Amino acid sequence: MTSALNDALVSTWVTGWSRCRNYDVQHDGVVHASLRSGVQAGDGQDWEYVLAHPDETALKAVSAEVQNHPGRLLTVVGPPPTVPAGVPLKALSTGEKLMVVDMGGQDVEAPIVPEEFEATVERKDPDWFLVTITSTEEHPQGEGAVAARGRVAAVDGYAVFDRIWTSPEFRRQGLGSLVMRYLASLALEHDVEEGLLVASADGQALYGHLGWTELADVTVYGALEHDTENPSHSDAG
Template identity: 85%
Template sequence: MTPALNDALVSTWVTGWSRCRNYDVHHDGVVHAALRSGHQTDDGQEWEYILANPDEASLKAVSAEVQGHPGRLLTVVGTPPPVPADVPLQALSTGEMLMVVDMVGQDVEAPIVPEEFEAEVQRHDPDWFLLTITSTDQHAQGEGAVAARGRVAAVDGFAVFDRIWTSPDFRRQGLGSLVMRYLASLVLEHDVEQGLLVASADGQALYGHLGWTELAEVTVYGAPDDHTANPSHSDAD
């Protein structure tokens, strides 16, 4: 059964997404905040605030915080009410989608990796995995090239997938599906029933083919003239 979009679900996604990226995370009522590591602002702290279907009061409060600190971000999951005119923001990233899948019935065995590639798994605490696919000497590109990667974290019965990426030199070789299946087999070591991820516009077709369902739009806002690099939630570094 597809879960409903609510604050608890978004809180779970934020926890898993932050875990996969080594971000500090803080939950304060309906406001979820992640400190984006490796991103610098004038005050040295680039916080991203995440709200699920925010009401006008919470949206205005967080919008004022973002507008007053260029480099900080507001991410809205769901359809937000209009941004207050006295606290202007601009959309920095659109077209992303929170998606969900039933993990029951997913293959618990790691898929067979073609001889042109090899898989490396790194296990991290608490409960997340990094998968890297590299080429072998059997591939036309030669040995040792990073072809694809992805991450997944287990959080409160959910598997949160993140940074599913394929190198442009290795696309259309089935690696996106391979990474997703391999990550699913890893995270099923834990008691997870549903999968969550935020998909880019380009990635939504792949995930739809793999059985994922669209749940809610994801939009990232910043202060006017904010030029924050890569504010998306689905892309690799």
């Protein structure tokens, strides 16, 4: 089973992505919004609106909010729309993809971690987890270096993965795959059928190798005077 792109799916992804980052989230009809902390924290200006397959009416309504509050963002999931004439928006980020995988094909057991590493699991809530891989004294880099990490939240039958990251010093050692497998085993403690994530251009090859398929483009827009370059949904942290 592979989900089709629709508003309900995008709502689920926004909820899970926000939960993994401790962002406030709101849903108002077809407009889903996440309060990104750390951008203009505390002033309420850093809302990001997310739309799936928006029509011109929705685009104009949300773009007005973005224009009135230049710290805000509009993310479109689906084919990049033609921005209507007179709508003052510019594309800030392209190249990310919403991806999906059948969780029925994932291993319910946590993977074996090589002796050069150890895994730590933090249960932030009953339904979301942070996995951190650190080096042990058996590794040439020495003990205690953070090598890789990732997060996952279970939301309405989906496992939403986020912030899958490997330190440059530890790349090409299979740790990205290890983190994904570990997170999948944790998510499967809940009744999840499919996985969702937004992947950067660099991450898409890894996820494709792990069986994920591309579902939709993800494009971020901002006001013409917005000065944030390449705001990402797949950054490390």
